[in-house]
Amino acid sequence: MNVIVCNNAEAVADKAYEIVADIITAKPDAVLGLATGSTPVGLYRRLIEGYRQGKLSFRKIRSLNLDEYVGLPETHDQSYRYFMNDNLFDHIDIDKAETHVPCGTADDLQKAADEYTRLAASMPRDVQILGIGSNGHIAFNEPGTPFDSETHIVTLKESTRRDNARFFASIDEVPTHAVTMGIKTILNAKKIILVATGTNKADAVYNMINGPISEDCPASALRNHPDVDVIVDRDAAAKL
Numbered sequence: 622m623n624v625i626v627c628n629n630a631e632a633v634a635d636k637a638y639e640i641v642a643d644i645i646t647a648k649p650d651a652v653l654g655l656a657t658g659s660t661p662v663g664l665y666r667r668l669i670e671g672y673r674q675g676k677l678s679f680r681k682i683r684s685l686n687l688d689e690y691v692g693l694p695e696t697h698d699q700s701y702r703y704f705m706n707d708n709l710f711d712h713i714d715i716d717k718a719e720t721h722v723p724c725g726t727a728d729d730l731q732k733a734a735d736e737y738t739r740l741a742a743s744m745p746r747d748v749q750i751l752g753i754g755s756n757g758h759i760a761f762n763e764p765g766t767p768f769d770s771e772t773h774i775v776t777l778k779e780s781t782r783r784d785n786a787r788f789f790a791s792i793d794e795v796p797t798h799a800v801t802m803g804i805k806t807i808l809n810a811k812k813i814i815l816v817a818t819g820t821n822k823a824d825a826v827y828n829m830i831n832g833p834i835s836e837d838c839p840a841s842a843l844r845n846h847p848d849v850d851v852i853v854d855r856d857a858a859a860k861l
């Protein structure tokens with residue numbers, strides 16, 4: 622793993638932008654693996670700015686997101702499709718038909734998940750953006766998820782629902798289930814960029830880098846991948 626410690630969250634976003642912008646410039650039809658959450662928002666703001674300044678075009682870019690809540694329609698302002706439209710896709714020249722987010726409202730969720738795994742296999746990601754949960758999860762792969770998992774339905778841990786309750790009126794409104802790309806599917810990306818900021822990520826970042834490679838810390842699976850940049854601020858790096 623290539624660990625890059627930056628002074629603050631803005632510098633983390635600057636560094637992530639630099640790498641992603643280089644990939645898009647070198648390969649205008651790149652496939653991007655995208656993530657929701659607060660941490661990648663700084664990167665998305667910079668991608669929008671790069672587009673507005675005429676430095677980047679997303680016209681031929683395709684994307685695959687990691688996960689989606691079960692039961693929230695695309696129009697719900699906490700659905701991850703809504704988040705992606707609002708924080709990135711609505712502000713750039715990407716063809717929305719070429720942006721993919723797992724479906725959390727299908728009648729047969731596992732069938733839709735299997736289709737998503739096939740879709741991911743058919744469009745290899747040039748780069749995958751990841752955040753990390755305070756419990757070491759990547760996407761919604763909670764501790765205990767097998768490393769050979771593909772897209773599947775998960776029951777969210779209470780800690781994850783608590784972490785995400787800040788976006789909902791109350792914790793009772795946070796969905797109990799989600800559909801997520803599995804760890805094996807994530808590791809199929811050619812390159813991975815994990816961004817983490819803040820002291821509440823310090824333990825997870827430490828365990829990912831220095832703990833055992835174990836299902837107890839899903840992010841530790843990234844150590845099995847040959848090209849991972851971990852971009853963290855000083856707070857998230859505090860225990861390294």
Ligand code: PGA
Pocket residue numbers: 657658659660661752753754755758759760
């Ligand atoms: P965050 O989420 O960026 O909102 O902290 C990260 C995650 O849970 O993967």
